[in-house]
Amino acid sequence: MRLTDDERVMLDGEQGEAVAAAMDLLVRYGEVLGAERLVDTDNVCGANLFGSRHSLVCGSPTPDAAFSEHSLDAPTVLTIPPVRAQSYQLIGPMDTKHWQVQGLPQAEHDEIIASERYNAEHGIHLLTTCTPYQVGNVPLKGEHCAWMESSAVVYVNSVLGARTNVEGRESTGAAMLTGKIPYWGLHLEENRHGSHLVEVTTPVESNRDWGLLGYWIGEQVPEEAIPVVDGITATTPDLVRLKHFGAAAASSGGVELYHVPGVTAEARTVEEALAGRTPVERLTYGPAQRREAYEHLNATATDTSVDLVMIGCPHATLGQIRDVVRLLEGRRVHPDTELWVFTPRALRHVAERNGYDRALADAGALLMSDTCPAIGRFLPKGTRVIATDSAKQVHYLPAIMDVQGRFGTLAECVDAAVTGTWRGEVP
Amino acid sequence: MSQVVLTGRGLVGGVAEGEALVTREAISGWGGVEPREGRVIESRHELVGQSFAGKVLVFRGAKGSSGWSGVFHLTRLMGSAPAAMVFTTMNTKIALGVVVTHVPAVTDLDGDPFELIRTGDRVRVDADRGQVIVTPAGG
Known part of the structure; x- marks a missing residue:
């Protein structure tokens, strides 16, 4: 791969070991791809919120160790400098408000909060959503980006005409520190x-x-x-x-x-x-x-009882939240069923101002943010069957959490939350 | 039976040998693999329930979530990574995945690995030379 002078300087370590490790990762990755060069990017979305699942396997409990290993694939623990590119944290493992509903122990909560603070101190914007394009990161047509989160990548590539491949944690970590990503695949006009x-x-x-x-x-x-x-x-x-x-x-x-x-x-x-x-x-x-x-999409389900209804994959818009509120008017969630709605934290603040949060709570539902059951790996205790209006969530959650999954319309999902029973109809 | 030698492009260097686990399907990493055991968990995948830990994984490539590399990265740290990877379709998920898994990986082979390698065959992956040497099971 051909490197420019500024890239060579980074690789040679003149800007510190962490930047050199980031450039080394990008070179290794670019050469496997067969990329001829890197491209500048100032729009990076990655996932660097770590709890015990990631810190325990690092051999060192510090946030620098987790970033060095998981975000840069570096062989040693490096001191990570502030990020260079405009960088955004995607969806993470914990709702900072309703973490106890997730069943997280205090120590795990504290570790993730410390990780969040570490990200903030390094200049990573804490969007904590799978839909950055809803809340402050709307790339332009033709803009070279380095994004993780397959649902967000396909959205900004297709709907907005931005240019990004599906990046991973290590390549976005490296892009944050260098402002570079391999010029390959969907960055090139002829591949689009x-x-x-x-x-x-x-x-x-x-x-x-x-x-x-x-x-x-x-x-x-x-x-x-x-x-x-x-x-x-x-x-x-x-x-x-x-x-x-x-x-x-x-x-x-x-x-x-x-x-x-x-x-x-x-x-x-x-x-x-x-x-x-x-x-x-x-x-x-x-x-x-x-x-x-x-x-x-309904292949994993045999039971008609429903324990959890999950709305907001990818994270719900304000419109979707209002739709749930209206479908629940005059009704209450069944005592044996939970209804959880997930949205970006920025939109949760608006939903609170609009009273949607209160309306959901009054009907026995819960508005959550920052995470989802598949990413955070949590369900209400004893859950055997989930229902959702999201093909993505019903694809992943049964596999990850070993439960049955039902898929249908939003109205069918809210109906299941109210009755505790799935009555969805085959289209 | 005699050995078969396939030649292609070595991606991540090194040499490893193991029993083959073969699927023509692409594999989902995040949400498709449990990293602790290196086990495929995608509900309707033909390998569901099977572990690739210590095996030579022969597959089409990567699909699904952008967490692909992160999950294979975890398999390395948890000791459940494949011994080597042989695949046919390049994309960013598999490219980054093989880089961070640190196991020998080969693609662009001069023969169809799905015709020439069966699950259970003994396979030696020499990524420094871009070679995949197959000794059929029972051969």
């Missing part, structure tokens, strides 16, 4: 054209419909595919629908960029999305395909 044409022949309207479509596409196309979704005529999607769509496609498969001609940033027409080329493959999505995706 559509490859697979999906012709949608059935109405796709609700969040559930978009989740099903995304999940099916992710299962059908290879990891490197860039799907072009044609035939969306019933409605224009919005932020929430595309948030659910991309998250689903990045869970069942590896979709990092898609085009919805007329809607997303880089494609006004199908021809433009495909750059005038013939698609590698044409797929048709109709009622049978929708049914198949629904069955796959």
Whole structure:
């Protein structure tokens, strides 16, 4: 890989051992990719909030040790300087307000708070969400970014036209310290054209419909595919629908960029999305395909009782929170069931000002932030069945926590929370 | 049966040998692998329940969450990493994953590893030379 003079200076250690280790990691990674060079970035989203799960395996309990090992893959413990690039903490392991609901011991809470303080002291913005694009980090079309979080990557690539690959903890840690990332894959214009044409022949309207479509596409196309979704005529999607769509496609498969001609940033027409080329493959999505995706998403469930309803994967918008509040009007969550809604901490503050927090609590539900059950690995005690309106959460949570998962509409999920019973209908 | 030698691009240097665990499917790291035991947990994956710890993992590549490298990084620290990795589809998740797992890794092979390597075969991965040497089980 060719390095510029400023990159060479970093690699040679003139800016300290940690910057040198970061550059070393980027070079090792870039060479495996076959990248020819690095590109400057001033927009990095990573995950450096550590609890005992990460600190225990480091051999040293200090935050510098955790960052050196987990965020830089460095062979020794380094003193980490303030970050160079604008850097953002993604979703983490703990709700700083409702951590006791998660069942976390005081010592674990204290360790994560110390880790958060360490991030803040190093200049990392504490967004603590999987949806930075909702709360203060909205990259521009063409902006070179280095983001983790597959659902956020596919959103900013596709909807906004920003340029990032799916980065990992170590590459974003290194990018924070250097302001560099390998110039490879989706950073290059020629790699951003559509490859697979999906012709949608059935109405796709609700969040559930978009989740099903995304999940099916992710299962059908290879990891490197860039799907072009044609035939969306019933409605224009919005932020929430595309948030659910991309998250689903990045869970069942590896979709990092898609085009919805007329809607997303880089494609006004199908021809433009495909750059005038013939698609590698044409797929048709109709009622049978929708049914198949629904069955796959509900494959782990046999029981009809529901212990937890989870809303907010990826983190809920204010609109979604208000929808839950309205669906709960005049009703109460069943005594044997929990209803948890997850949102970015910035939006929780707004939700509190709007009274949504209080309205949810009055109905027996809980508004949480900063984390989710899959990331934080927590559930109400004794949970056997979860229900959610998120294809992504129902893909991961049953595997991670060994529970059954139900997937349906928001209204079906709230109904399950109120009755304690799943009554969702096959679309 | 005789040995088969595949040649490709060595990514992370070193030599390792072990029993093959083969899947044509891509693997999810975060949410698809339990790092403590190196066990695949993705509900409908063909390897669900099986551990790759100490084995030569032959697979299509990486899919799913951006936590892929972080989970394989943890398998190294917890002693449950694969002995080596042989894969066919490059992306950023697998590239960073092999870098931080510190095990020999080879891709771009001159033959189809899914046709030529079966689960249980003895496989030697020489990433310094970009070679994968397969001794069929029972051979």
